[in-house]
Amino acid sequence: MTSDRTLLGDRLLRSYVIFVIIVFYVPMLAVALASISRSRFFVFPIRRTSWKWYNDTFASLQIKEAALTSITIAFFVAILSVALALAGALAYARYDWKGKRVYQQLLLVPIFFPQSVLGLALQIWFSSIGVQMTWTATVFAHLVWIAPIVTLIIAIQAFGYDASIEEAAMDLGASRWQVFRDITLPLLGPGIFSGFLFAVLLSWGNFPLSYFTSGASVTIPEWLYGKMIGGYTPMVPAVGFLSVIAGAIVLIVGLTINNRLQRR
């Protein structure tokens, strides 16, 4: 009888998981549907489909510029956050030092903070100290939130490896730099790569931090927000869906590479 009940429980649980996953992707589906509807205002079922909104999107210089801004920001955020996080993760997991526990906890605080309020605080801070707000200010804002996350990702990898290999290399006369380059870096490789991937994608999808710090520069999520507030156009779902596809491609390529790295 118990096994019957367990079986039923497992089935229920499985259906629940499938249901939640489907719900997770409903908005992406709705966006995709709205983007191919010809009419100015979305009405379902779609009467006439059209690629017009995609053609408009690809023809728009504004959107091209926003996409370039988003990509540039994501690139710099990823490079810088991995550099900061690599050192940060060694301090987090590898070395023992006074103040480590406090450091481990304080690093979480920016993640544990409402982003809209952080974005506004940064805006006030930048204007007060006279920093010109452009995309570089946004890179900085993204770093405050993303670098700690990447640090945690690399730290998880760093917890998992055997530090005695490093010590053995030191005993055999390897320099600090050699140990770092030939042992630490390859061992942390998969974590570094996942961290980089996370950083690119989180930056690409971020809205609140960009919105308050980018000044005249406009990222894709900001462009979408402006249109959503200023009046709906079917270019919103078209750009939105393209942005989803771009993120998905990066994720899939990234996961494939990651898979290879893990297997090595």
Next chain:
Amino acid sequence: MTDTAETLPETMADASDGANQLRQIPAGVWCAAPIGLLLLAGFLAPLIMVVLFSFMPRGTFSPFGVPTLENYVDIFTQKFYISFGWSLFLALISTAILMVVSYPLAVAIRRAAPRRALVLTILIVAPLFVAENIRLQGWVLFLDKAGVLDGSVKALTGFEIGSLVTNVPAIVFGIVYVYLPFMLFPMIMGLANVPPDVKEAASDLGASRWQMFRDIELPLAAPGLLIGGLLCFVISLGAFSEAKFLGKGVVVTIAQDIESAFTFGQNWPRGSALSALVIILAGAAVYLAMRRLDLEKMLGRAS
């Protein structure tokens, strides 16, 4: 932040004592320094600036005036506490719902074979990389009048549901949807603290499912639940787009009030006082979480 404040003077003092002393600084401090400086300049300093501004007279743009409490008085006399109350209510109810919704998911992922658990994890993380406002717009297109849901039901049955947005439950739904991964992953880490053999032993001794859940699983998984709950509570305090798109203005949240004080209102001190309330609340929640948490154990086990 106190940590960097603690270690930095040490670093400087050592530096002045010459290169020999420099080498005695532990490697950990060197490694923690860059990100510590980033957070000092990009997190602590802006928040201090906001708190300073909150004590300045209305409408000033310098943080070095004569301090006053008028902005805090304004919060109560000009009914800004209403938006604060809404944010608090939305955050609390969303967090409670998130705990219930995520728990079975966390159990399922914990039980699944490694390969399947990875696939499920990726499927749940992936939407985080899509801007929040795109996903919320997607829900509006799905739930609004003549949207995907209403349109399908009408075409199939002739019955009209009408619009399911522009109300408070829709906002709560939006928050639950957006922040689910933030509840789920700490929960999974928490469940990692429940050794399967303990459950087996309890089961052999005749414990019911409910007893096992209440007396074994829940207490052992509590740190994960706590951190997930506090994390969701704090970040949903800043809910902004959810109220704007799914609520379409039925309620104004604190983040919207803060934004309009800074932008249309051009009243930095007022926006700062409102932000300071959020900072205090977030700080209290984080303090509670940190006191109960052994990160090394949690992250070490997750690897």
